Amino acid sequence: MLKIALESLGCSKNLVDAEIMMGILNRKGYKLVGDFEEADIILVNTCGFIESAKQESIDTILDLAQLKETGNLKLLIVTGCLAQRYSNELQAEIPEIDAIVGTGSYQQIDEIIAGLEKENNIISLNDIEFAYNEDLPRYVTTPDYMAYLKIGEGCDNHCTYCIIPKLRGKYRSRKMEDIIREAKELASNGVKELVVIAQDTTKYGIDLYGEVKLPQLLEELAKIEGIKWIRIMYSYPESITEELVKVIKKYDNICNYFDMPIQHASNKVLKLMNRHTTKEDIKSKVDMIRSYIPDATLRTTIIVGFPGETEEDFNELVQFTKDVEFDRLGAFTYSREEDTAADKLPNHIEEDIKLKRRDKLMLVQQEISQRLNAKKINNEYEVLIEEQIEDKVYVGRTQGDAEEIDSIVYVKSENQLEPGDFVKVKINNALEYDLMGDVINELA
Numbered sequence: 001m002l003k004i005a006l007e008s009l010g011c012s013k014n015l016v017d018a019e020i021m022m023g024i025l026n027r028k029g030y031k032l033v034g035d036f037e038e039a040d041i042i043l044v045n046t047c048g049f050i051e052s053a054k055q056e057s058i059d060t061i062l063d064l065a066q067l068k069e070t071g072n073l074k075l076l077i078v079t080g081c082l083a084q085r086y087s088n089e090l091q092a093e094i095p096e097i098d099a100i101v102g103t104g105s106y107q108q109i110d111e112i113i114a115g116l117e118k119e120n121n122i123i124s125l126n127d128i129e130f131a132y133n134e135d136l137p138r139y140v141t142t143p144d145y146m147a148y149l150k151i152g153e154g155c156d157n158h159c160t161y162c163i164i165p166k167l168r169g170k171y172r173s174r175k176m177e178d179i180i181r182e183a184k185e186l187a188s189n190g191v192k193e194l195v196v197i198a199q200d201t202t203k204y205g206i207d208l209y210g211e212v213k214l215p216q217l218l219e220e221l222a223k224i225e226g227i228k229w230i231r232i233m234y235s236y237p238e239s240i241t242e243e244l245v246k247v248i249k250k251y252d253n254i255c256n257y258f259d260m261p262i263q264h265a266s267n268k269v270l271k272l273m274n275r276h277t278t279k280e281d282i283k284s285k286v287d288m289i290r291s292y293i294p295d296a297t298l299r300t301t302i303i304v305g306f307p308g309e310t311e312e313d314f315n316e317l318v319q320f321t322k323d324v325e326f327d328r329l330g331a332f333t334y335s336r337e338e339d340t341a342a343d344k345l346p347n348h349i350e351e352d353i354k355l356k357r358r359d360k361l362m363l364v365q366q367e368i369s370q371r372l373n374a375k376k377i378n379n380e381y382e383v384l385i386e387e388q389i390e391d392k393v394y395v396g397r398t399q400g401d402a403e404e405i406d407s408i409v410y411v412k413s414e415n416q417l418e419p420g421d422f423v424k425v426k427i428n429n430a431l432e433y434d435l436m437g438d439v440i441n442e443l444a
Contacts, residue, residue, distance in 0.1 A: 003072070004030045005039035006141070007064065009057055010047025012197050012233070014080055015141070016150045018045040021079065021109045023137035028110045032139065036067060041075040041113065046082035048167065050335035057082045058094075065096035075099070075116055079106055081167045087123050097121075103167055104128040107136060129154065129169035134178045140186070145384070145420030146403060147191045151179055151217065152198035157236070159263070160274045160341035161303065161334065164199055171200065173208045180220050187226040192420060193384065194221065195231045195402070202239030212239065215247040222251035228422060229384070231255045231402060237262055237285045238277040245292045255399040256293045260285070261301040265320035266313035269306050272345065279320060286324055297400030299328035304361060305354030306334045307345040314357050321364055327372060328406050329365040331358045366432050369407075373430035380440065383409050385421045396423070398435075413439040 004025055008018035021043060026032055033039055042064050046057035057080075067073035077099045078090060084102035091100060099112050102125035112124050132153060140147050154169040155162075183194060196218075198204060205213025214232075221230050230253055235244075237260045248254045264270050265279045289296050302321075304314065321329065333354035336343055383396040386403075394411040401407050411417075411425050417439070429436040 001029060001031045002040040002074075003033045003038055004041045004043065005033050005036050006043045006045065007036075007060055008045040008080075008141075009060060010045075010049065010053060010081065012148045012195065013150060013153075013199065014045055014047060016138070016148050016197070017080070017103070017106050018043070019138045019141055020136050021045070021106050022139035022141070024107070024110050025113070026139050027137050036064060036073075037071045039067075040072055041077065042067070042073055043077045043079055043109075046078060046080040048081035048083075048085040049163065050332075050337065052335070054082055054086075061090075061094055061097065065094065068096055075113070077101060077109075077113070079109070081163075084125065084128065084167045085163065087125060091121060091123060099124070102126065102128070104130050104169075107133050127169075128167065129172065132172065132174055134174070138182075140189075140191075142403075143386070143419055144190050146193040146195065147186045148195045148197050149179065149183055149186070149221075150174075150197050151201060151204050155199035156203070157200060157276070158274055158341075160272065160345070161306065161337065163337050163340055166339060168199065171198075171203055171207055173198075173203075173205050173213075175208065176205070176213065176217055176220065179217065180224075183221055183224055183227070187224050190226075190420075192227065192422075193229040193231065193403075194227055195233060196221070197233050200234055200236050200239070201232055202235045202244070212241075215241075215243045218244075218247050218251070218254055222247075222253055228253055229255050229399060231257055231399075233259045233402065235260050236277075237282050238275075240285050240289070242288060242292075245289055249293050256296045257299070257400055257402070258289055258296055259299045259402070263301065263303050264306065264309075264313075265317045266309070269309050269313050269317075272308055272342070273303075273306060274341070279316075283320075283324065297327045298324075299402070299406065300326050300330075302329065302331045302361060303334050304331055304357040305349045307342055307349065308347040309334075309349060309357075318361060318364055321361065322368070325368050325372065326365070327369075327400060329361075329368075330405070331361045331365070333358050370430070370432045373433070373435060376427050376435060377430055378427065380424055380426050381409070381435075381437075383411055383423055383425045383437075385411065385417045385423060386419055388417070396425070407433045407435065410434065410436040411439060412437070415439070 047053040079101040099122040104126040105124040425437040427437040
């Protein structure tokens with residue numbers, strides 16, 4: 001029985017692809033292991049979105065390739081976005097790779113591995129706009145209490161800085177009944193937090209049903225027994241509607257959490273990015289959300305140093321950040337990517353200026369976060385416990401925090417807690433981003 005290990009890099013959408021590959025191989029009789037040293041086959045599921053992600057993917061491949069000399073490794077297989085984007089370069093520059101599997105081919109991973117018995121150096125780049133095979137198994141690798149639920153594939157937005165449509169194809173929604181069936185199965189396996197994902201969740205249904213169906217999908221998901229939190233990620237601001245906000249407000253088990261990547265607040269820069277919104281539209285959406293759900297958590301991402309971004313544009317962005325006071329904000333420097341429209345724009349900005357702007361914006365956000373956190377002292381929150389870090393001290397997160405990307409709560413408890421427990425916590429201290437508190441009673 002051959003042993004297979006997985007290293008999945010990049011976003012949660014990529015992780016779901018990796019979990020399907022592991023499900024296929026598990027069903028075929030391969031043994032899944034966590035130790036790379038003992039693996040006969042290693043899958044590296046790569047990210048090719050921006051320069052730093054590409055470099056991490058390449059470094060990981062090179063590190064694991066050494067196990068052909070020092071470990072049991074017989075086959076090194078590279079999958080995902082980097083494999084799709086740079087298949088020929090990878091084959092030429094890293095001869096230790098046995099197979100390169102693009103984003104349209106991962107559903108045939110078992111056939112590709114079987115093919116390696118007859119030939120080496122397979123490159124499989126099937127149609128990236130493949131139909132999703134609902135019969136494939138999935139081996140969930142996240143903690144028992146949470147799972148990602150992918151509701152669509154591909155993207156039609158064509159932001160000028162982004163390569164995703166060329167790697168993942170057009171937007172394709174899954175059928176609602178298939179999504180509900182998978183969600184029920186996850187719930188029956190003990191999943192308490194469902195994280196709804198796609199390249200743009202707010203466009204769900206537009207291709208299948210001729211209209212956006214995310215509110216209706218959420219209504220159905222909210223009725224599934226056992227699901228305590230439903231979190232929606234990657235919601236583009238222009239597509240957040242009153243109907244969607246009302247559904248989120250209506251159900252206690254849908255988190256009052258809005259992940260809306262605005263990317264900028266200068267209308268000139270937004271237009272250069274081909275974002276289908278304006279600063280005024282974004283502000284009106286934020287106001288609309290807060291009018292319905294005053295305690296909603298708003299999370300965003302910003303790109304600084306985009307080609308043509310002047311000091312004036314950046315200052316406008318900083319002022320907008322101060323005015324809106326996002327609960328969570330991540331700032332990134334613009335990454336120049338070949339084959340994107342932004343790459344061909346004039347007035348690219350020097351790296352040191354990008355970094356200074358990013359650091360300045362994050363200092364502004366740090367002050368906002370500290371001020372908002374200070375207001376939470378003496379409040380009580382439901383907290384999902386994730387791990388114990390020392391005697392009577394645990395780490396968890398609130399409804400306002402997504403796994404691995406947002407803030408955490410340090411929790412003190414006299415009673416033993418387990419990962420996946422929900423407890424009521426009274427906050428007694430606030431740091432710049434994280435909170436501290438004591439358990440006042442256990443919920444589940």
